[in-house]
Amino acid sequence: MILSGAEIVVETLIEQGCKTVFGYPGGQVINLYDALYTRSDRIEHILTAHEQGASHAADGYARASGEVGVVIATSGPGATNLVTGIATAYLDSIPLIAITGNVPNSLIGRDSFQEVDITGVTLPITKHNFLVKSIDKLADTIREAFVIAKSGRPGPVLIDIPKDVQIATYPYQACPVVEKKMPRKAKGDKLTKAVQMIAESKKPYIYFGGGAVSADVSEEITQLADKIDAPVGCTMMGLSAVPVNHPRYLGMEGMHGHYASSVSQDEADLIIAIGARFSDRATGNVSKYARKARIIHIDADGAELNKNVAVELGIECDVKDALQRLLALVDKKELPEWNARIQELKAEEQAQFERVTAKDRITPYALIQETAKLADADTPVVTDVGQHQMWVAQYYPFRNSRTFISSGGLGTMGFGLGAAIGAAKATGKRTVLFTGDGSFGMNLNELATVSSENIPVVIIIMNNHVLGMVRQWQTLFFQKHYSNTDLHGRKTDFMKLADAFGIKGYRIQELSELTSTLGKAFAENAPVLVECMIDQDEFVLPMLPPGGCIEDIITERSDK
Amino acid sequence: MERFIIAILVENQPGILTRVASMFNRRGFNIDSLTVSETETHEYSRITISLTGDDGICRQIIKQLKKLYNVKEVKVMDKPKSVYRELALIKLQNKPETRQEILSAVDIFRSKIVDFSPSTLCVEITGETSKIEAFIALVEPLGILEMCRTGVVAIERGCHYLNSDTSL
Numbered sequence: 001m002i003l004s005g006a007e008i009v010v011e012t013l014i015e016q017g018c019k020t021v022f023g024y025p026g027g028q029v030i031n032l033y034d035a036l037y038t039r040s041d042r043i044e045h046i047l048t049a050h051e052q053g054a055s056h057a058a059d060g061y062a063r064a065s066g067e068v069g070v071v072i073a074t075s076g077p078g079a080t081n082l083v084t085g086i087a088t089a090y091l092d093s094i095p096l097i098a099i100t101g102n103v104p105n106s107l108i109g110r111d112s113f114q115e116v117d118i119t120g121v122t123l124p125i126t127k128h129n130f131l132v133k134s135i136d137k138l139a140d141t142i143r144e145a146f147v148i149a150k151s152g153r154p155g156p157v158l159i160d161i162p163k164d165v166q167i168a169t170y171p172y173q174a175c176p177v178v179e180k181k182m183p184r185k186a187k188g189d190k191l192t193k194a195v196q197m198i199a200e201s202k203k204p205y206i207y208f209g210g211g212a213v214s215a216d217v218s219e220e221i222t223q224l225a226d227k228i229d230a231p232v233g234c235t236m237m238g239l240s241a242v243p244v245n246h247p248r249y250l251g252m253e254g255m256h257g258h259y260a261s262s263v264s265q266d267e268a269d270l271i272i273a274i275g276a277r278f279s280d281r282a283t284g285n286v287s288k289y290a291r292k293a294r295i296i297h298i299d300a301d302g303a304e305l306n307k308n309v310a311v312e313l314g315i316e317c318d319v320k321d322a323l324q325r326l327l328a329l330v331d332k333k334e335l336p337e338w339n340a341r342i343q344e345l346k347a348e349e350q351a352q353f354e355r356v357t358a359k360d361r362i363t364p365y366a367l368i369q370e371t372a373k374l375a376d377a378d379t380p381v382v383t384d385v386g387q388h389q390m391w392v393a394q395y396y397p398f399r400n401s402r403t404f405i406s407s408g409g410l411g412t413m414g415f416g417l418g419a420a421i422g423a424a425k426a427t428g429k430r431t432v433l434f435t436g437d438g439s440f441g442m443n444l445n446e447l448a449t450v451s452s453e454n455i456p457v458v459i460i461i462m463n464n465h466v467l468g469m470v471r472q473w474q475t476l477f478f479q480k481h482y483s484n485t486d487l488h489g490r491k492t493d494f495m496k497l498a499d500a501f502g503i504k505g506y507r508i509q510e511l512s513e514l515t516s517t518l519g520k521a522f523a524e525n526a527p528v529l530v531e532c533m534i535d536q537d538e539f540v541l542p543m544l545p546p547g548g549c550i551e552d553i554i555t556e557r558s559d560k
Numbered sequence: 561m562e563r564f565i566i567a568i569l570v571e572n573q574p575g576i577l578t579r580v581a582s583m584f585n586r587r588g589f590n591i592d593s594l595t596v597s598e599t600e601t602h603e604y605s606r607i608t609i610s611l612t613g614d615d616g617i618c619r620q621i622i623k624q625l626k627k628l629y630n631v632k633e634v635k636v637m638d639k640p641k642s643v644y645r646e647l648a649l650i651k652l653q654n655k656p657e658t659r660q661e662i663l664s665a666v667d668i669f670r671s672k673i674v675d676f677s678p679s680t681l682c683v684e685i686t687g688e689t690s691k692i693e694a695f696i697a698l699v700e701p702l703g704i705l706e707m708c709r710t711g712v713v714a715i716e717r718g719c720h721y722l723n724s725d726t727s728l
Contacts, residue, residue: 124582
C-alpha cells in the first residue's frame, strides 16, 4: 500500500494500539491533520487550548493507563510549547511520544518561519529523539520510538518530521504491536545476598517509588511486607500502588511525608528500596539519611544504583521478576518489637494530626476526605503542584494503583488540568482534579477543552489567595517577607470563569456547605468547577526543611 | 582523584557527539579531553574521553553512557593492558640562542620538527600524556607561541576489542 508520510504516521500509530492523541494543528503538521481527519474512525484527536496542555494530557493518559501517550504539535512555537510537558514526563519516567512537524528538509538550518531545532532543544529531556529526514525510515522510527518509550525505565521520545517527509509517498505494511524490552533478570547471587540481609535485619522498612507503579508490583510489595513483618512507606511517585488502608502501610516519607513513615525509615536497620531513586525531596540531607540502615536497592535502571545514596546491595533488574523470586526465597519473620515501635509512631502521628488540624472550619483534610467519599476506588485523582498537592498526597485514601497522577520530579505547576483530561480519556471515568488558585491560573485555558469535549472532570480549586507553598517557606525561613506570593489583587471570579467556559461552578465558603455542595458537583455528568476557600496560613505538616534530616522535622507551627 | 580513559563505540549518526557531550554537561562531569573518529566499520564511530574523578563518578558516567540509545559499547580502559597515544603540535620561537636546546629536546623525546621558518619552528610529538607534558614543561621557558593537542586515543593490547561483535 503506497501512502503519504502523514498517512504512514497515522497508520503506524493505529497499528501500535494508539486510540487517542492530543495536539494542536499548525502549518507544518497540516498534512498529518489531514490524515487524522480521514482516519477519525480509528483514532480520536483531542484538540487542546495550548500545546502544553496537550503534552500534559498525553502524559496523564499514560500515567492513568500505563499505555504510551501521544501528543502532536507543529514546528517552532508548537514544538517549544511541548518542552515543559516532555520534561515533566522525563523526570517521572512516563512513556510519551511527541510528534512534531518541522519545515521541509530544504529549509532546515535557514532560520525559516517557525523553524526550531527541537531535537536539539529536547536532547536532555527525552530518553531519545529522532529527526526523520527520509520517508523510508518513517514507520520503523515510530515503532522504535514506542519500544524506547515503554522499555526498561519508561520515558518520553520525540519524533520530528519535516513537512516534505509527510508529503512524500512510500510503501506501508502494517506490523504487530512492538514488544517492550524487559530489563535483565536479577542475578541469583544478588538475591541470595538480599535474603541474607533480610534475615539479619531486625527493623526492615520497605520503601517504594514510581518504579513500583510502572512495574506493577503492588501485590508483591504487600506480600513481602507480610512475610518479613515489615512496614511499608513510599515516595510521592509511589502513591496509590499500595492501598492506604493496608495495615502495614505508613504512607509517603520525605519532606512532607507522614511522621511515622519518615521516622521509622530513619530508625530502620534495613531499607528495601523498590523502584525509587532517593531524590532530595525524599531523603533530605543524604549524609544524614538512614544512618542506621543497610540498603538494598532494586531498580530497572542501573544508573540509579549508588547515584544519590550509596547502597550495600544494588540490583539492576526486572523488578517484578526479582520481587517474585525474592518472595519465594525469604524466610518468614516475626518482629513484634519493631512493629510495636511502629504502632507507637503511628499513635504519635495521630496525636500530632489531632493537635494541628482544625475541626471548626474548612480544612484541606476535610475537603479531601469528603471528596474521597464521593469518588470510586478507580477514580483518577490528579493534582497540580504546591500545598494542595502535598495535602492530597498525605490524606487521600487511595485504593487502586495508578489513581494518583501528579508531577513529582519536575513539580510542574499547571500540569493538573491537562493531565486530568488525559486521565479521563484513558479511563473513561469521571476524574477529580485538586488544584490551587496559583497552579490553576497557569493553564486554566484548558477549561475550553473540558467544556468542548464534555470531559467529566471535577475541578476542585483550593483557593487561599496566595502561592501557599512558597508562602509557607517565606513564613518559616524568610521572616514572613511575602514577596510576590499574595494573589488577593487578582480578583478572579472563578464562578464567572466557569460560566464563561460554559461549565457549572460551585463555591464552598463554610464547613456546613462542604458535603452538600460536593454532592451537587459529583451529581453532574459533565465538567464542573468547585472553588473551596482555604485559610491562607494553612501549613503542610510535617515538614523536613530542605537539606535537613529527621531531627529537624517540623510537626507543629511555632510562629503563631 | 584518578584519571580514567573511557572508550565509547557509538552508531555513526548525526548528533551523537552532542548527545554524549550533553550528558557530561547536564550531569556536571568534566571532560579533560575528547576525541572522535571513524572506526574499522562505517557503522560505528569511536569516542575516547579522558577525565579525572573518583571511582563512583566513573561508574555513574559509564551507566549514564550506556543508557544513551546510540551507544553500543562503553569500556574503561585498563591502564596496564592498553596502549595510549596523544599527538601535539607545538610552535616555538626559532632563535639562534635556543635552537640547539630545542633540537636536543626533540631528539631526546623522539619527536620531530615538521615546520621550520626563520622565526618559528614546529614540533610534532606523539606519546603518552605524561611524555607530552614533560616535553611541554621542558620547552615552555623557550617560548611556546601556539600549541594544539589531539587528546588521548587508546586501544587494548592483544585479543580484546571494544566492539563485542569483533573476533579473530
